Amino acid sequence: DQQVKQNSPSLSVQEGRISILNCDYTNSMFDYFLWYKKYPAEGPTFLISISSIKDKNEDGRFTVFLNKSAKHLSLHIVPSQPGDSAVYFCAASKTSYDKVIFGPGTSLSVIP
Amino acid sequence: DADVTQTPRNRITKTGKRIMLECSQTKGHDRMYWYRQDPGLGLRLIYYSFDVKDINKGEISDGYSVSRQAQAKFSLSLESAIPNQTALYFCATSDPTGRQPQHFGDGTRLSIL
Numbered sequence: 001d002q003q004v005k006q007n008s009p010s011l012s013v014q015e016g017r018i019s020i021l022n023c024d025y026t027n028s029m030f031d032y033f034l035w036y037k038k039y040p041a042e043g044p045t046f047l048i049s050i051s052s053i054k055d056k057n058e059d060g061r062f063t064v065f066l067n068k069s070a071k072h073l074s075l076h077i078v079p080s081q082p083g084d085s086a087v088y089f090c091a092a093s094k095t096s097y098d099k100v101i102f103g104p105g106t107s108l109s110v111i112p
Numbered sequence: 113d114a115d116v117t118q119t120p121r122n123r124i125t126k127t128g129k130r131i132m133l134e135c136s137q138t139k140g141h142d143r144m145y146w147y148r149q150d151p152g153l154g155l156r157l158i159y160y161s162f163d164v165k166d167i168n169k170g171e172i173s174d175g176y177s178v179s180r181q182a183q184a185k186f187s188l189s190l191e192s193a194i195p196n197q198t199a200l201y202f203c204a205t206s207d208p209t210g211r212q213p214q215h216f217g218d219g220t221r222l223s224i225l
Contacts, residue, residue: 009152043116043202043216044155089154099145099170100214102154 003027004092004103012109019077021106023090026071030092034100035064035075038087047088048075080110115139118203118217126225131190133220135203143206144186145214146170146178148199155202161186162208193224 005024013019023033031052036044050057050064050073057064063076077084090103116137125131135144142163147155147170157170159178167178175197177189190197200221204214 004154006154041218043204043218045216046214097208099157099160102147102156104152104154 001026002104003030003101004090006088006090006103006106008106009104010107010109012111013080015082015110015112016079019075019080019084019108019110021075021077021088021090021108023073023075023103024071025073025092027092027094027101028071029094030101031095032093032098033064033066033073034091034093035062036089036091036102037084038089038105044089077108080108082110082112084108085110116203116205116215116217118201118220120220121218122221124223124225125193127194129193129224131193131222133188133201133203133222135186135188135217136184137186137203137205137215138184139205139207139215140183141205141215142183142208144180145204145206146176146186146188147202147204148172148197149202149219150199158188158201190222195224198222198224 034049035047037047038044048059048062066073087105087107089105091100093100119134145160146158149155161180179187200219202219203217206214
């Protein structure tokens with residue numbers, strides 16, 4: 001059973017609008033969450049992370065929100081740009097030192 | 113030059129063959145990992161190593177083995193390849209301080225016929 005779920009395999013958004021990618025997890029021991037972006041023919045690259053002591057972390061156009069009671073996190077991209085088109089993986093671990101468990105990914109297409 | 117280098121980038125082979133995928137890194141990280149990616153399943157951990165003398169099984173280690181030859185090198189072997197091991201394989205590293213999340217190579221696309 002998947003411990004990290006991304007229920008939308010794909011998402012299309014107009015350039016300039018907000019992209020919201022969602023992630024749910026089942027293991028209440030998870031305490032550290034990450035988002036990775038992956039372009040075709042490349043490895044994933046780290047995007048942003050959040051620990052459970054926070055409910056929001058922002059880095060430029062990217063913001064991650066965490067709702068621990070709902071075991072839910074989301075990644076907001078504002079404004080969306082065509083270069084953001086990629087697969088986004090949500091990942092979780094029990095601490096920032098532990099191995100991460102990945103979700104299945106959401107493919108984002110930003111339409112010019 | 114890439115910080116995490118995987119060789120080969122692509123490989124096609126036959127069922128029953130022994131395959132080795134190699135990974136080297138210049139980041140100086142102690143921790144190294146092997147993942148496989150399958151459509152709809154994301155990345156799943158095969159093996160990981162926290163230093164040269166440490167090897168640990170991940171979620172899906174059956175049918176695989178690893179060797180940590182040096183801090184910078186971590187190889188993955190398929191002793192007798194089978195078609196359901198066809199996948200995209202990634203090597204990754206991380207810093208033991210935990211502040212740096214994992215850094216990935218560009219992957220090896222392996223097809224087993």
